[in-house]
Amino acid sequence: MKLGIDMGGMSIKMGLVNEENEIIGRITIPTDLTVPYQMLVERMADAVQQMLENAGMTLEQCEGIGIGSPGTIDAKRGVILYSNNFGWENVPIVEELKKHLDVGIEIANDADAAALGEVYAGAAEGAENAVLLTLGTGVGSGVILDKKIFRGGMPGGCELGHLSIHHDGVRCTCGRKGCLEAYASASALLRIAREKAAEHPESVMNEMCKNDLEQMNGKIPFDAAKAGDEAGMEVIKEYEGYLACGIANVINTFRPEKVILGGGVAAQKENLTAPLKDLVKDMCFGGSHGYIADIVTSALGNDAGIIGAANLVV
Amino acid sequence: MKLGIDMGGMSIKMGLVNEENEIIGRITIPTDLTVPYQMLVERMADAVQQMLENAGMTLEQCEGIGIGSPGTIDAKRGVILYSNNFGWENVPIVEELKKHLDVGIEIANDADAAALGEVYAGAAEGAENAVLLTLGTGVGSGVILDKKIFRGGMPGGCELGHLSIHHDGVRCTCGRKGCLEAYASASALLRIAREKAAEHPESVMNEMCKNDLEQMNGKIPFDAAKAGDEAGMEVIKEYEGYLACGIANVINTFRPEKVILGGGVAAQKENLTAPLKDLVKDMCFGGSHGYIADIVTSALGNDAGIIGAANLVV
Numbered sequence: 277m278k279l280g281i282d283m284g285g286m287s288i289k290m291g292l293v294n295e296e297n298e299i300i301g302r303i304t305i306p307t308d309l310t311v312p313y314q315m316l317v318e319r320m321a322d323a324v325q326q327m328l329e330n331a332g333m334t335l336e337q338c339e340g341i342g343i344g345s346p347g348t349i350d351a352k353r354g355v356i357l358y359s360n361n362f363g364w365e366n367v368p369i370v371e372e373l374k375k376h377l378d379v380g381i382e383i384a385n386d387a388d389a390a391a392l393g394e395v396y397a398g399a400a401e402g403a404e405n406a407v408l409l410t411l412g413t414g415v416g417s418g419v420i421l422d423k424k425i426f427r428g429g430m431p432g433g434c435e436l437g438h439l440s441i442h443h444d445g446v447r448c449t450c451g452r453k454g455c456l457e458a459y460a461s462a463s464a465l466l467r468i469a470r471e472k473a474a475e476h477p478e479s480v481m482n483e484m485c486k487n488d489l490e491q492m493n494g495k496i497p498f499d500a501a502k503a504g505d506e507a508g509m510e511v512i513k514e515y516e517g518y519l520a521c522g523i524a525n526v527i528n529t530f531r532p533e534k535v536i537l538g539g540g541v542a543a544q545k546e547n548l549t550a551p552l553k554d555l556v557k558d559m560c561f562g563g564s565h566g567y568i569a570d571i572v573t574s575a576l577g578n579d580a581g582i583i584g585a586a587n588l589v590v
Numbered sequence: 591m592k593l594g595i596d597m598g599g600m601s602i603k604m605g606l607v608n609e610e611n612e613i614i615g616r617i618t619i620p621t622d623l624t625v626p627y628q629m630l631v632e633r634m635a636d637a638v639q640q641m642l643e644n645a646g647m648t649l650e651q652c653e654g655i656g657i658g659s660p661g662t663i664d665a666k667r668g669v670i671l672y673s674n675n676f677g678w679e680n681v682p683i684v685e686e687l688k689k690h691l692d693v694g695i696e697i698a699n700d701a702d703a704a705a706l707g708e709v710y711a712g713a714a715e716g717a718e719n720a721v722l723l724t725l726g727t728g729v730g731s732g733v734i735l736d737k738k739i740f741r742g743g744m745p746g747g748c749e750l751g752h753l754s755i756h757h758d759g760v761r762c763t764c765g766r767k768g769c770l771e772a773y774a775s776a777s778a779l780l781r782i783a784r785e786k787a788a789e790h791p792e793s794v795m796n797e798m799c800k801n802d803l804e805q806m807n808g809k810i811p812f813d814a815a816k817a818g819d820e821a822g823m824e825v826i827k828e829y830e831g832y833l834a835c836g837i838a839n840v841i842n843t844f845r846p847e848k849v850i851l852g853g854g855v856a857a858q859k860e861n862l863t864a865p866l867k868d869l870v871k872d873m874c875f876g877g878s879h880g881y882i883a884d885i886v887t888s889a890l891g892n893d894a895g896i897i898g899a900a901n902l903v904v
Binding site: 348357358365404405421422428429430431432433434435436438439440441442443444450451452454459517518521524525527528529530531532533558559560561562563565566567568569 | 872875
């Protein structure tokens with residue numbers, strides 16, 4: 277039995293994960309950022325004890341705890357170096373949690389943990405090497421090689437959402453120009469769709485968002501395209517071109533067996549992955565001599581974080 | 591004592607490398623591609639024996655042999671999967687060489703081997719993590735993490751020269767659009783310089799290549815810029831912008847301690863690296879919370895391949 281903690285901006289989700297990677301107990305607490313981190317960690321520890329009690333278990337029966345956290349993580353030292361979501365800097369969360377729960381505790385970036393979850397029990401089950409790209413507000417990434425999280429060399433993390441696919445392109449929230457995040461996040465999809473809908477008053481996308489472009493969501497351009505709306509098809513084609521470029525960059529770097537797409541946009545499943553596979557295969561170096569990864573959508577959804585975090589425990 | 595073999599399109603360079611990573615014996619044979627690979631490998635073996643004899647040594651005193659080869663390498667199986675330079679496909683070179691030389695033999699991609707050489711004895715000596723980008727006809731890359739070659743997951747290699755920095759940009763020789771190679775290789779620099787010189791008849795670059803743009807070389811735009819030639823300065827600024835974009839992509843992926851630039855363009859040394867450092871520092875994710883690699887030029891030049899190959903032997 278292992279314990280996975282998935283820290284999010286709104287809530288902290290905890291789960292008891294068995295050998296079959298099933299979540300057999302859960303508890304969630306709010307991410308209260310009005311209190312010092314020490315207090316939030318104490319609440320996490322209390323919740324863990326509560327969850328164990330609910331399951332009729334004790335901490336001694338638990339092999340260890342894994343934490344997935346947003347931000348830049350120093351996994352070796354167990355420190356959250358910087359988290360924009362939490363407004364935290366240099367928080368020694370592992371040491372702090374150990375004060376309350378005396379077991380082995382590991383930490384990783386939340387996208388890394390989710391990628392590990394998908395490899396252990398999700399869309400890349402059975403694979404040794406996989407890359408997860410989450411297409412949400414931003415583009416998060418997690419790279420798994422030999423069934424372990426790839427962290428690169430020095431602290432700072434492997435941030436594939438912040439590889440530029442246009443040296444002089446759209447400005448990203450990180451300050452750089454042309455980041456994949458600025459072109460292939462769900463937010464970028466909305467931007468492209470809003471622009472296209474505004475240019476094309478005849479597009480059904482306008483109707484679909486009740487003529488209020490603020491109501492645009494990530495499903496509308498896909499639905500419009502499916503209904504044969506030309507502007508909608510253009511949006512999807514443009515978006516998939518950007519995403520394919522990012523995926524091919526990932527393949528030419530990591531040669532994973534699978535590229536897993538997560539986040540809101542991934543709800544489109546084959547509708548999204550089928551055209552991407554076509555686009556990507558001609559962009560990978562080495563042609564038939566190089567391995568071209570399969571492209572799939574995440575299978576675990578929000579549980580990937582808990583299951584992956586639990587699998588940080590060795 | 592170890593033995594390094596650096597296979598090139600024109601010649602195969604071999605060296606005896608001591609514990610201090612000095613090359614204490616050398617021999618070179620032409621890369622004769624008119625004969626079957628078995629025959630070329632036999633010549634390589636003969637040359638190795640000759641080199642050992644010249645040094646008054648025997649194969650038994652040699653810890654092993656490392657080979658650096660261009661192309662897509664399956665290091666585990668010791669096979670050159672595909673080399674465009676050699677016109678080879680699925681050549682089991684390690685097995686073939688072992689028929690003649692009964693020692694441990696390892697193989698790696700030549701840029702990987704050169705990167706390893708720079709980490710063991712060159713521009714990144716003392717570093718654990720470094721990335722080499724060679725700016726020549728193409729852009730080769732070698733990634734070293736924890737003092738070992740990073741090969742990614744499946745065969746096909748980590749080809750950082752073929753990460754697109756412009757999803758809809760210049761067509762690369764690999765077929766893809768916008769590859770770093772199409773923007774930051776020495777060949778790309780010549781293309782940019784030729785175009786600019788043609789647009790600006792007043793530019794001193796025209797004079798420097800005797801009004802024959804075919805005579806353009808990688809030094810001319812740098813010399814012109816240094817002399818205050820506006821068109822020359824524009825060429826360098828444009829080229830460095832592309833290269834900085836590629837380097838920042840490398841840093842956001844691998845977080846190396848050093849990015850080493852090799853190949854012809856790297857002869858510019860600080861002239862090249864100083865402005866790049868300025869450009870890159872604002873492009874790296876995490877700002878002051880992430881590690882930003884130093885940018886240096888290669889120190890070993892052509893010897894990096896031999897020294898790195900020798901250090902493949904464990």
